[in-house]
Amino acid sequence: MTSLIPPGCPTVLTEDDRTGTSIETLRRAFMDNLFFIQGRFPEVATKNDYYLALAYTVRDRLLLRWLNSAKTYRDQESRTVCYLSAEFLLGPHLGNNLINLGLYEAVEEAMRQTGLNLKELLDQEEEPGLGNGGLGRLAACYMDSLATLEIPAIGYGIRYEYGIFDQEIRDGWQVEITDKWLRYGNPWEIPRPELILQVKFGGHTYSYTDDQGRYRVVWEPHQVIQGVAYDTPILGYKVNTANLLRLWRAEAVESFDFQAFNTGDYYGAVNQKIASENITKVLYPNDEQLQGKELRLMQQYFFCSCALQDMIRLYKQSGNKDLSRFHEKFTVQLNDTHPAISVAELMRLLVDEHLMPWEQAWDITRQTFAYTNHTLLPEALEKWPLDLFGSLLPRHLQIIYEINQRFLDQVRLQYPGDNDRLRRLSIIDESGCRYVRMAHLAAVGSHAINGVAALHSELLKQTVLKDFYELTPQKFSNKTNGVTPRRWMVLSNPGLTRLITERIGEDWVKHLDQLRRLEPLAEDRDFAAQWRSVKHENKERLAAYIRDRVGVTVDPHSLFSILVKRIHEYKRQHLCVLNIITLYQMLKDNPQLDMVPQTFIFGGKAAPGYYMAKLIIKLINSVADVINHDPAVRDRLKVVFLPDYNVTLGQRVYPAADLSQQISTAGYEASGTGNMKFALNGALTIGTLDGANVEIREEVGAENFFLFGNTVEQLQELWRNGYRPWEFANSNPMLKRVLDLIGSGYFSHGDTALFRPIVEHLWQNDRYCLLADYQSYVDCHQQVLQVYQDQAQWTKMSILNVARMGKFSSDRAIREYCQDIWHVEPVKIVLPATSYMTP
Numbered sequence: 001m002t003s004l005i006p007p008g009c010p011t012v013l014t015e016d017d018r019t020g021t022s023i024e025t026l027r028r029a030f031m032d033n034l035f036f037i038q039g040r041f042p043e044v045a046t047k048n049d050y051y052l053a054l055a056y057t058v059r060d061r062l063l064l065r066w067l068n069s070a071k072t073y074r075d076q077e078s079r080t081v082c083y084l085s086a087e088f089l090l091g092p093h094l095g096n097n098l099i100n101l102g103l104y105e106a107v108e109e110a111m112r113q114t115g116l117n118l119k120e121l122l123d124q125e126e127e128p129g130l131g132n133g134g135l136g137r138l139a140a141c142y143m144d145s146l147a148t149l150e151i152p153a154i155g156y157g158i159r160y161e162y163g164i165f166d167q168e169i170r171d172g173w174q175v176e177i178t179d180k181w182l183r184y185g186n187p188w189e190i191p192r193p194e195l196i197l198q199v200k201f202g203g204h205t206y207s208y209t210d211d212q213g214r215y216r217v218v219w220e221p222h223q224v225i226q227g228v229a230y231d232t233p234i235l236g237y238k239v240n241t242a243n244l245l246r247l248w249r250a251e252a253v254e255s256f257d258f259q260a261f262n263t264g265d266y267y268g269a270v271n272q273k274i275a276s277e278n279i280t281k282v283l284y285p286n287d288e289q290l291q292g293k294e295l296r297l298m299q300q301y302f303f304c305s306c307a308l309q310d311m312i313r314l315y316k317q318s319g320n321k322d323l324s325r326f327h328e329k330f331t332v333q334l335n336d337t338h339p340a341i342s343v344a345e346l347m348r349l350l351v352d353e354h355l356m357p358w359e360q361a362w363d364i365t366r367q368t369f370a371y372t373n374h375t376l377l378p379e380a381l382e383k384w385p386l387d388l389f390g391s392l393l394p395r396h397l398q399i400i401y402e403i404n405q406r407f408l409d410q411v412r413l414q415y416p417g418d419n420d421r422l423r424r425l426s427i428i429d430e431s432g433c434r435y436v437r438m439a440h441l442a443a444v445g446s447h448a449i450n451g452v453a454a455l456h457s458e459l460l461k462q463t464v465l466k467d468f469y470e471l472t473p474q475k476f477s478n479k480t481n482g483v484t485p486r487r488w489m490v491l492s493n494p495g496l497t498r499l500i501t502e503r504i505g506e507d508w509v510k511h512l513d514q515l516r517r518l519e520p521l522a523e524d525r526d527f528a529a530q531w532r533s534v535k536h537e538n539k540e541r542l543a544a545y546i547r548d549r550v551g552v553t554v555d556p557h558s559l560f561s562i563l564v565k566r567i568h569e570y571k572r573q574h575l576c577v578l579n580i581i582t583l584y585q586m587l588k589d590n591p592q593l594d595m596v597p598q599t600f601i602f603g604g605k606a607a608p609g610y611y612m613a614k615l616i617i618k619l620i621n622s623v624a625d626v627i628n629h630d631p632a633v634r635d636r637l638k639v640v641f642l643p644d645y646n647v648t649l650g651q652r653v654y655p656a657a658d659l660s661q662q663i664s665t666a667g668y669e670a671s672g673t674g675n676m677k678f679a680l681n682g683a684l685t686i687g688t689l690d691g692a693n694v695e696i697r698e699e700v701g702a703e704n705f706f707l708f709g710n711t712v713e714q715l716q717e718l719w720r721n722g723y724r725p726w727e728f729a730n731s732n733p734m735l736k737r738v739l740d741l742i743g744s745g746y747f748s749h750g751d752t753a754l755f756r757p758i759v760e761h762l763w764q765n766d767r768y769c770l771l772a773d774y775q776s777y778v779d780c781h782q783q784v785l786q787v788y789q790d791q792a793q794w795t796k797m798s799i800l801n802v803a804r805m806g807k808f809s810s811d812r813a814i815r816e817y818c819q820d821i822w823h824v825e826p827v828k829i830v831l832p833a834t835s836y837m838t839p
């Protein structure tokens with residue numbers, strides 16, 4: 001039997017069709033699934049049939065590990081991390097699972113022998129877009145690292161029927177298309193129709209004293225909805241650990257239908273059913289922009305209640321009767337404030353439903369939760385109008401009042417007479433329309449609070465959570481984000497992976513610090529040549545994709561400068577446009593100018609209701625149109641907007657970048673994670689001192705990073721003195737010319753009104769200080785072009801960047817969470833040596 005399984009990769013001893021890993025077994029299992037699951041002969045099978053047959057073949061191998069992980073955790077009563085997140089932006093499963101199983105080559109060969117191409121099958125998978133951007137993708141990277149580090153963990157979230165919309169570009173504008181990701185079924189999930197939990201909404205409460213003299217509150221809801229569990233195994237890299245991602249789907253409670261049916265209101269019952277199922281129908285496509293919609297609060301409460309009830313169920317399963325040790329069994333991380341309602345819900349479950357005294361319940365609650373903040377943007381901080389909150393969750397509002405009163409009583413002891421401080425700290429915002437502040441609820445109800453990069457964590461203590469920091473400084477820490485090298489290198493950049501592994505072995509995939517061993521090779525000319533040729537091949541592949549998808553021809557020899565992320569004014573895609581127009585003007589002024597040929601590539605979605613962001617997309621496409629068709633440019637400058645940027649596209653883009661654009665206004669990007677993916681794949685960064693850029697620059701060395709722009713302190717100073725953007729424009733002829741050109745209709749067929757909102761905002765207000773950073777950015781970019789002309793120097797810098805990226809593995813981040821916040825230990829999973837069917 002031929003076997004391509006790498007040494008050290010766990011396998012089972014017996015070769016049966018569901019767990020065996022030889023090429024022959026894989027091939028047979030695949031044909032078997034094509035026949036018995038897809039119901040197809042090969043002659044009539046579609047590519048999708050083949051994809052699904054392969055997915056089921058791989059899933060069987062996951063299940064073996066998954067069931068054994070679950071059994072081990074149950075037997076050993078393992079302490080478990082629960083990661084609560086409204087978003088998990090997983091990306092396609094098949095390729096990643098093949099990498100983590102160590103079966104990529106074996107399956108590639110099995111497919112080849114069957115006359116199929118694995119790459120084409122991988123392309124069939126529709127990615128589950130159950131997230132907006134960085135926050136959701138971080139949750140996915142953390143699930144990968146938790147499993148790889150063999151930490152017992154459950155991810156809890158929402159199974160949206162429609163994920164983030166697909167983006168099309170029509171006439172330069174973004175058009176949103178619904179994402180029917182479940183259209184062809186989802187082979188990676190296992191529905192658990194018997195695992196159903198009830199979630200209440202609305203109605204009222206009443207209280208009474210029970211026969212033992214206890215004060216009891218009863219919540220009589222207006223509506224009950226049930227949550228059904230859908231489970232997806234998350235496998236670690238070359239370990240037997242497969243953790244659980246449990247997503248909840250909302251369903252109508254049947255008895256409710258019957259009730260209405262019996263009273264003759266059949267259509268009312270149908271409406272009720274539709275309304276219930278609406279809760280998990282669609283992901284809100286806003287990124288760092290609050291949308292105070294009732295349905296959104298319903299989504300949040302729905303999945304948190306299901307998650308906590310499920311934890312209590314699991315806790316009781318392991319024989320524990322009372323819940324006094326709940327926090328010893330589970331530690332719960334709140335991924336931003338979206339799951340913050342959990343604090344009040346756990347209190348309700350403990351106090352109302354399990355009759356625990358308040359003080360004990362509060363102790364357990366605080367020891368259970370920890371809270372990660374992901375943004376300082378005021379418009380992103382979640383708050384719910386009191387009346388909306390109270391009508392949906394009347395009992396939770398009472399509980400929050402009680403938590404708040406007890407909390408403020410303590411503050412009063414520490415700061416007597418400081419009413420201003422009480423007002424600032426209160427969970428209830430009393431200024432004007434009254435609100436529940438979710439960040440305050442999360443902060444009060446957690447034993448640990450963290451930001452996602454060093455700078456961000458500092459700013460958090462100085463700004464939005466300043467008063468909380470003064471009160472309980474010991475709760476605060478920093479946990480700089482990380483990304484998984486499995487998806488973001490091994491899977492997406494096989495060329496570079498091979499080259500690195502040839503030189504330093506494969507340890508680096510699990511211990512990213514090992515990349516340091518590449519440092520001596522930065523001077524090796526032979527290695528440098530291979531390094532360049534890997535990058536060039538990646539660029540050729542992206543160029544081919546761009547030709548197919550956008551119809552623009554780009555030269556893989558040109559400098560690929562890439563900016564991909566959600567479109568937001570603070571991320572300053574339009575600053576990049578100002579630089580592009582500047583370069584364009586230089587070429588127009590001096591047609592013979594010897595300029596490095598450059599390709600600027602953009603990608604990202606705008607929130608459907610965010611007008612300025614959508615206008616920025618239109619601006620990029622309009623500028624691209626003019627520049628790409630101007631013969632005077634002679635192909636020295638190309639601009640491309642890649643539609644529908646998502647995880648799958650990210651996997652094509654990062655490996656092909658020469659230059660990573662990380663140009664947010666200092667103080668606004670909490671961390672960024674795309675910055676890490678680019679640098680890990682050998683791109684150099686042009687960036688501001690913002691988010692994790694600061695730490696990336698520290699690691700790779702200032703001489704290997706293109707820094708520009710004002711610092712947080714300089715910007716604070718600028719605003720203190722009264723920022724007057726027009727002064728920057730009036731005193732800078734090129735800047736003025738660029739702004740005027742946009743305003744003149746040059747890029748909009750003479751339409752002077754189209755881009756006026758952008759230009760006027762920059763002149764008059766410029767909240768994100770583009771004009772203050774413009775010259776520094778333009779100058780820095782010229783430096784980039786200088787260095788790029790010296791390919792030996794550029795390559796050396798690229799190698800050193802990669803060699804020094806060890807810190808930014810999500811494995812490092814997760815280890816820190818485990819040690820400092822969660823206090824959990826790895827649990828080894830051993831597969832049964834005989835057969836998977838042995839109990």
Ligand code: GPK
Nearest residue numbers: 134135288374375452670671672673
């Ligand atoms: C932060 F607040 C939010 C949000 O609603 N969505 C989101 O993706 C991002 N984020 C930050 O903008 C990034 O800087 C950060 O790297 C990422 O969260 C993960 O922490």
